[in-house]
Amino acid sequence: MTIDPYTALAASLRENAAKKASEALTGVSAELGSITGSGLKLDSFKHEIKDYLVAEFPGTLKLPKLEMTGSVTGLKDGGGGAVSGKGSFAYDSSETEKASLTLKYQPGDRVLALPINGGNDAIVICKVVSGNG
Template sequence: MNKDPYGQLASSLYASFNKQTRQALGGVGAVLGTITSTGLKLDDFKHEFQDYMVAELPGLLSLPRRTVVGTTTWEGKQLEMSFDFEESEVEDTRLELGKGLKPGDRVLAIRVNSGNDVVVVCKVVNGHG
């Protein structure tokens, strides 16, 4: 029985393309994990990453108009104070996510460099709490 050579070629190319795509995307993508006392444990990988990266977000911080109210004690008397702040912008600010993470925190991480490196993008929390 003679098979169609073009059909065989198409089938072979399709299988090869699928294999190459799986290899290219394998180990890449977003995954949940947990910060540990010694590193990062991803939910879908059995080993802990002790060498991982954390996103740092440089930018411009915009603060809305706000009033801060509080109390203080002065010479034995309790005084209520209030401070009004105008809307403002602070240039050259940087959110350093890594300094706010502690063991037990759940995080969203992304694999990069063909899955060889991991970058923690943000902390995740329960939406009901």
């Protein structure tokens, strides 16, 4: 049976990449912390991290077809008179490419973070809230 050298090379590269990724992530665990007025304080790290990173989520924003009701104010009719009242608003489904969700945090927010560089830096992944209310 002849072994295909390209298949062997691909298998070796795949194994090597998996091993390196595993080594790089060994010991990396997410932690809870709090946003302060001047930085990030992780629960298990005694020093505040002044210059932390924030995760950004690039992608395509997809919105479904949607109908809502609400109040209308500030519109003018053909004669320049004010128009107000209740109305129904219909939106077609849409997609917006190159959209990006960047989360903003306030002091006191509890967050999930990944400490890096021995805890000297951290990446804030998301805000965490109670599941009970």
